[in-house]
Amino acid sequence: MKKTCVNYKLLFLDILDKKYPEKKESCRNILKKQELSILDIIDLNRIIFGCIDQERSRFDQNHRSYNESSVFQILDYQKKHKLNNSELARHFKLSRHTVRKWKNRYQI
Structure with missing residues (x-):
């Protein structure tokens, strides 16, 4: 099976x-980048679509997946902003268990 990006x-x-030509200017700095990171994608999603209702948020969260580089970016964000696991989990809408599991798996 061929994997597509x-x-x-x-x-x-x-x-x-x-759909949102009026929001193009506020997204310009992120879209100028050569490659978008998972953090950029989350930011773009928030800028374009804004806050979503709780039911939709729960559905979206159940269908997220993170590759290894995304996990490292999130854990680097934690170090850079000096967040504990709970604060990081709230910021990215993850479970504390997921953060702990990532840190154990990658021995950070």
């Missing part, structure tokens, strides 16, 4: 062009 930059540009 999603071109998030193109996807967000299409969404901005077709």
Whole structure:
């Protein structure tokens, strides 16, 4: 089976062009980057779609997946901002158990 990568930059540009042209300027700095990180994607999603209701948020959270580089970026964010596991979990809407599991797996 062939694994495909999603071109998030193109996807967000299409969404901005077709549905939210007024928000394009506020996303410009992030979209200028050569490659988007998972943190950039989360920021773009928040800027474009804003707050979502609790039911939708729960559904989205159940369908998120993180690759190894995303996990390292999130854990680096924790170090950079001096957050504990609970604060990091709240910020990224993760469980504390997930954060602890990542830290144990990657021995950070």
